[in-house]
Amino acid sequence: MQDFFFIAFPYIALTLAVGVGIYRYFIHRFTYSSLSSQLVEKRQLFWGSVPWHYGITLILIAHLLPWIFPGASRAVLGNQTRLAVLEVTGIALGLYCVFGIVTLIARRLPNDSPARAVTSPMDWILLLVLAYQVLSGVGIAMFERWGAAWYLSTAVPWLRSLATLHPNADTVTGLPIFIQTHFISGFVLILLFPFTRLVHIFAIPFEYLWRPYQVVIWNRDPQMRQLPVLHEIETFPHTAPLAPCEVQRRQLLTRLGILVGGISAAIVGIPSLAFLLGLRKVPEVWRTLGAADSFPIGETVQVSFLDSTPLPWSGVTAKTAAWLRREGPQQFIAFSINCTHLGCPVRWLPNANLFMCPCHGGVFYKDGTVASGPPPKPLATYPVRLRDGNVEILTTGLPITTV
C-alpha cells in the first residue's frame, strides 16, 4: 500500500500533470480559464492573495533547494542557530500562508458573496487541498520539530530517488502518518495542476518586471465610454498587418522554440553541471603513521600520509603532511600544517616551541593556540588513534576556516 502512495502515485500524478497539461496546452488551449473574482470583490482578495502568494513562493523555494542541493543545505543547516532561524522563518511564512488561504476561502463562502457565484467545484477542491497542505505543513513544523533538518534525510532521498528513476520509499515509510499525508497531498496538488487554475504557475508574468507600468483607470466619464479600438496589433516590419490568428501562431511558435531550446540545453547542461558539482565526495579513512614507540614523548615531528582518495595521477600531491606531537605514552595530537589564516604550511621551530607561518607571519604555540599574527583560530587537528601499537590518523581533508 505504501509502495502505491509513495512510488506509484507520485509517478501517476506527474505523468497526468505533464500529459494532460501538454494535451490541453496544444489541443484545448482555450479551455483554460478561471473566472476572475477580482471584478466582484477586491479588498479581501488583496488581503488573501498577497500573503498567500508571497508566503507560498518562498516556502516552495525552501522545499525545493534542499532537494536540488542536499550537500550545501546540510552544510547550511549544520549550525544550530541557522537551523533555528530557518525554522522560525518557515513557521512565520506558513502562518502567513494560512492567513492568506483562510481569507481567500472566507471571501467565497457567504451565500450572498458575489465571489461564490464564480467559484467552480474544482476551485473548491483546490482551495481545500491547498488549505490542508499549508495547515499540515505548519502542524509538522510545530509538532515534529526541526523538519528542515530531517527533511534532508527522509523526503529528500525519496524525492531524489523518484527523480533518478530508482524509486525507493524506505526513508519515508517509517514517518508518522500525519507527515505522510503532507507528502501525499503534495502530489495530489501536482495531479490537480492541469485540471485547475494552478496552471497559472507556469504563466508567471515575468514581463511585468520590466514592461512599463500601466495605470488602469475606471472609465467613469460617460462620454469616454466608447472604448478605443485597437487598430494596430504587433506586426513584423516589412510585412502587411497580420491577422490575429497569425500573431497567435507566431507567438506560439516563438514560445515553442524557446521551450524546445531550453529542454535541449537542460538535457546537455544538467548532467554536465551535476558531474562538475559531484566530484567532491570522498570517504575518510584511517592511515597508519608508524609504530607509537618511534615517536619520542614531548616532541613534535612532521608526518605525511596518503590522502583518502589517491588517484593514479596524483603523484606527490596525494600526500598530506601533519605535525604529530606525542604528549604522553598514550596521548597523541596531530596538527594540520595549514595555517588557519589562509592555509599556508606552518613550520615547527623545535627550540622555540612555536609554529610559524611564512605567508603572513601567523604564530602558534605548541598546543596549536594562536600566539600572534592574523590567524583567527587555533591550528586544526586530525583525529588520531592507537591501534596495535601503531599511530593512526583520520584523513579528514584540508581544514577550511569559515566565518
Add this chain to the structure above:
Amino acid sequence: MRLLKQLWRWFDEVTGFSKSLGPVLTHPVPRARRSRWFYVFGSATLTAFLIQVVTGIALSSAYVTGSGQAYDSLHFINSFPIGRVVRGIHYFGASAMIILIGLHTIRVYLMGAYKYPRQVNWLTGAGLLLFTLLMAFTGQLLRWDQIGFWTAVVAAEQAGRAPLIGNWLGHFILAGNTAGGATLSRFFAAHVFFIPALIFVFLAVHLYLVVYNGISEPPEAGRPVDPRTYRGWYHELLQREGIPFWPHAAWRDLLFGTIVVVCVFLLALLVGPPELGNPPDPSIVSASPRPDWYFMWYFALLSLIPKWSERWVIIMGPMLFGLFLILVPILGGRGERSPLRRPWSIVLVASVIAVVAHYWAMGIRAPWSPRLDAPPLPAAVVGVTSGPIADGARVFYDKGCEYCHTVSGYGGIRGPDLSDAGDRMSPAQMATRIFSGAENMPSYRGELSEGELNSLLAFLASRHIVQPPKPPVLRTER
C-alpha cells in the same frame, strides 16, 4: 599574383566579405586629436589576449593535466630552448594583458566613455577585466610547482570565508576534501576552456558594441552627454569630420600592438619564463607561497589590514569592486565626460594607483613574514664568543627571536629593530615584553629557563648603537 587576385575576387564574390565587412573596417571614427594615442590600449589588450591564445595552445600541446605529472611536463617544456621562449611569451603576455587592460579601464573611466550609449560596452569590459584577473590567478596556479600548489590551497581558504557556503565552495574549488589528484584538472579546465570561452563571448559583444555605438569622441569640458540628443549629435560629428577607421586610426593600433608584441618577445628572450620552484609536494613544509607580481598588492593587503576586518574584506572587497564597476555606467550614464569636470574621478584613480603601488611595494618586502632562513648572528655582531652575552645571542637565534627582529642588519623586520635595545629599554622592561608577548609577538612564558632568560637579557642589554660624538653646542653670551 594575378591568379591570387582572381582567386580573391572569386572568394569575395561568393562570400560577400568586402560588401559586409568592408564598411565595418572603414567606418568613420571621430578625430581624436591630442588624445589619439590614448585610444590604443583596448586593441593592445586584444593583441595581448591573442598572444595568450596562440602560446597557450602551443603550451597545452605538451602540458600534462595530472597533479602528479604537470610539474614534470613543465620541466619537459623547459628542456627545449624554444619551449622556454614560448613559456616566457605566455608569462609576459599575461603581464602585458593585465597592465594594458588596467590602462584601458583607466582611460575609459577618466574620459567618461562609459556614458550613454556605451554603458554595455563598459559592462562587458568589466566582465573582461574580471576574467583577465581570473586567468592570471589560474595561470599562475597551472605552473604547479610548490607555489602553484599552495595557491590552490589559498584560493580554497579564501573561498571558505564566503558566508554559509564557504566550506562547500572551498572543497568545490579543490574538487575534493584536499588539494590533490583531482584539483589541477579543475583549474586547467577553468583556465583553458571555461574562462576563455567567456572571454570570447564577452569580447564579441564588446567589439560589436564598439562598432554599433561608434568609438567615443574625446571629451570636452562643458559638453555633457544628453541621451536624447547624443546619437544625432554624434552622427553629425562623424559626417562633419569623421575619418575612416581603416587605415587612418588603425595604424596607431597596429603600431602599438606591434610594440607590445616585440617587447613581450624580447622580455621572454632576455629574461625568460619564471623559474619552477620545488615540486608540488605538500609534505615539503619549507614553502613560502608568494603570488605573481600582479597579485602581490592583494597579498600585502591581507596582511596589513586589521585582523577584525579581514573576514569582511576577503569577501566584500572583491564584491564591492564588482558592484562599483556595475554601478559606474548605471549611475553615471549621462552628463559631463571630461575629467576636468569630474575631478573626483581623477582623485579616485590616483588613490587606487597609490594604494596598489604602496601595498605592492610592501608585498615585495613582506615585512610581516618571519625570516625563517636568517643565519645565526656572527661573532662580529655579538662582540664576544663566550659568556652570558654569547649564550644570549644563541638563545636569541634558537627561540626564533631573530626571525622577526633585526640585530645589526641580521634577521627579520616584523618586530622592532633590536640593534639598540640596550639604549631604549631596561632589562625589566624587556623581560615584561618577552613574557607578556603582544599582538604580533608570542609570549615566551614557560619557554625560557632562568639561565636562558638572564643570558638573553644580557645579550639584549649589550645592544647599543655607538653614538657619534655630539657636536659642541654653541652658547651665546648673554
